[in-house]
Amino acid sequence: MPFLPHTETDVREMLATIGVPDVETLFDEIPEALRVKGLDGIPPGLSEMEIGRLMTARARRDGQPLAFLGGGAYEHHIPAAVWALTTRGEFYSAYTPYQAEASQGTLQIIYEYQSMITSLTGLEVSNASLYDGGSAVAEAALMAVRAHRKSKSLRLLVPATLNPNYRRVALSTAGNQGLQFDVVPYERGSGCIDQKALATHAGKDYAALVIQQPNFFGQLEDVDALTDWAHAQGMFVIAAVNPTSLAILKPPAEWGAKGADICIGEGQPLGVPLSSGGPYFGFMTTRMEHVRSMPGRIVGRTVDLEGRPGFTLTLQAREQHIRRGKATSNICTNQGLLMTAATIYMTLLGPAGLAQVAEVSRSRTRELAELLIAVPGVRAAFSGPRFHELVLQLDVPVAGVLAKLAREGILAGVDLQEDYPELGNAMLVCATETKTRDDLQRYADALRGALR
């Protein structure tokens, strides 16, 4: 069977069957004014050889910089087997398979993925993945409003320590559905949620409090106190977490007396490379009692008529192809390929391996912090425990320093000027297990030179 859906002969035969002379006539109900007559600014096509040369030249221009960027996407070592297996033809799809009889391998991968993510977060059920960390926050917010039986509030509390990109995505996705996000400031000494400011919201009707751990600044929030406070106010707790950190931090299910209600996060650190901002994937887990409010789909393990184990999609009756406007979300499929990579990554590392990645990343960042703070004109913006990122403040504007270091092949950090102008000349830096002590020293030396 040919891959092309229809040949010119097919097209002619189809047009003849319906009695239309040509394709133009078929579309003549589209008004002239709405038709595109060729695209401006799109250059003519290139041959495969030409495009190969162009991309090689561009890749050379990018170089292989030493990256200390974090802020939501993290460079981790990815064992070669992860993508060698993920890109096998049998897995090579972004979509969740509908036909259980033809898709047992993919369905089992999703089932294993769900099992691993529930194990990391401690909550009972996981869906088959979401688009990314930001859309996961939006979906969690919508879910909290939907699942909250006692409160009909459309308002949520989000801390200023939540990744600003997540806040923007949540606002553009859920804001247009009537949700309101009220921002809770952070405390200037610790870089954590200001609990006094939070307390002023006591007694108000909010559907949920979002807590990011570690927070956008890399600082560790007092998740137990925050969770208990929110629950005492009748709010749900939405935990936004870094999956790598869960190998060494308390899982959201154990936050406070009752644990978080919904847990979401960016899955990129689990085997997905940094590549121009995506594609990544989001994850989501919750308690069993909220499973029917959860967006997306779930793969379940079951038995067939003869009692043999098998895997199948379950709980999709509330998705948009069945529930239309009343669906739990517009997410019917998932980030299958990235989820596959994450499952293989987690399988290869195992719990001990993931904990090692987390520990080494944390201690590398601590070493980097010591080296950088020793440079005159550099100080840590916040005190208190951290994971693998921290905010540094400089005496001079960050943008110029970053540009100087970039010329030396070092991507030194994320400029916080736009999102956190009150922090002055501040940047967010991160070191993972991919950085050697020599790399850290090279950064410190280059920074010393740039500030001289």
Added chain:
Amino acid sequence: MSQVLPDLRYAKSHEWVRTLPDGTLEVGITDHAQGALGDLVFVELPEVGRVLEAGAACAVVESVKAASDVYSPIGGTVLAVNEALAATPELINQDCYGAGWMMRVQPAAGAGADLLGADAYAAELAAVGG
């Protein structure tokens, strides 16, 4: 032909209403509705105390093939819901007019004036081939 009980009143959207001795109303879905849905796997009921508007969605019944809204046949306030449906939604399939009741409602003044009698509802069903 689905079962239609003579002593109940009905909404065109396939809910039934029973007047209890104390004047409160019991509500469920009809035999026709449960048959069309197939095996139920989940029922979402309103909160006790919620004020219902006649004709507005008040519950969701989910079967292996679809999730559908249940519309309140009358205006009023929810007094109680059938908690047994949380663990055993199949009660609706097995006994939709009895153990499969969904909620008890304190009717608003004048509620239920436009409900159908058993004969009229049976005629509706006959018209749609149910």
